[in-house]
C-alpha cells in the first residue's frame with residue numbers, strides 16, 4: 104500500500120472512531136489530522152492575489168528570484184476516488200516568493216500589470232495521462248498563514264476547483280484556520296531532489 108492510500112485509510116479510521124465510538128474533546132478533534140477523505144480534492148479560499156489570464160509556463164520563476172528550487176508534479180483525475188485521468192485540465196498556480204510577497208500583490212487580470220510585476224504564477228495543462236508538472240521556488244511565509252501554494256483547476260464537464268496545498272511538517276498548519284482543515288490529502292510530502300531543491304507530488308480529484 105502506498106503512502107497516500109495508507110494515510111487515506113488511517114484518516115478514514117480516525118473519522119469513524121471520532122464519529123461513532125468515542126466522545127473526544129474539542130481539543131482532540133482539532134488535533135485529528137484528516138478533515139477530508141481525499142476522494143475529491145477539497146477546496147480552499149481563493150485569497151486576495153489571484154490574477155486571471157496568467158501565462159502557460161513550466162517554470163513559474165520567470166524573474167529568477169532566489170529561493171529553494173521546487174518541482175511539483177501529479178495527476179488530475181475525474182470524479183470521486185477514481186484514477187480516471189483528465190486531459191487538458193488547466194491548472195493555474197500562484198504563490199508567494201521566498202520573502203512571502205506575491206507578484207503582484209493584487210488581483211484582477213494580467214493586463215492590469217506590467218510584465219515585470221508578474222511572476223511566480225502561471226498555468227500548465229494536463230497530458231493524456233492526466234499528468235502535470237511545473238517548477239518554481241518554495242513559497243515563503245507571510246502573516247499567520249502556513250506555507251502554501253494556490254491552485255485553480257478548470258476543465259470541461261467538471262466543477263472548478265480552487266484550493267491550496269500545504270507542506271508536511273509545517274508547524275503553522277494547526278494554527279492556520281484554512282490549513283488545519285486540509286487533511287493529509289492536501290499536505291504534500293516534499294523530498295530532497297538531490298540538487299539542493301525539493302520535489303512534491305499532488306494529485307487532484309475533480310467533481311463532475
Ligand SMILES: [Fe+2]
Nearest residue numbers: 150199251253
Ligand atoms: Fe496565499
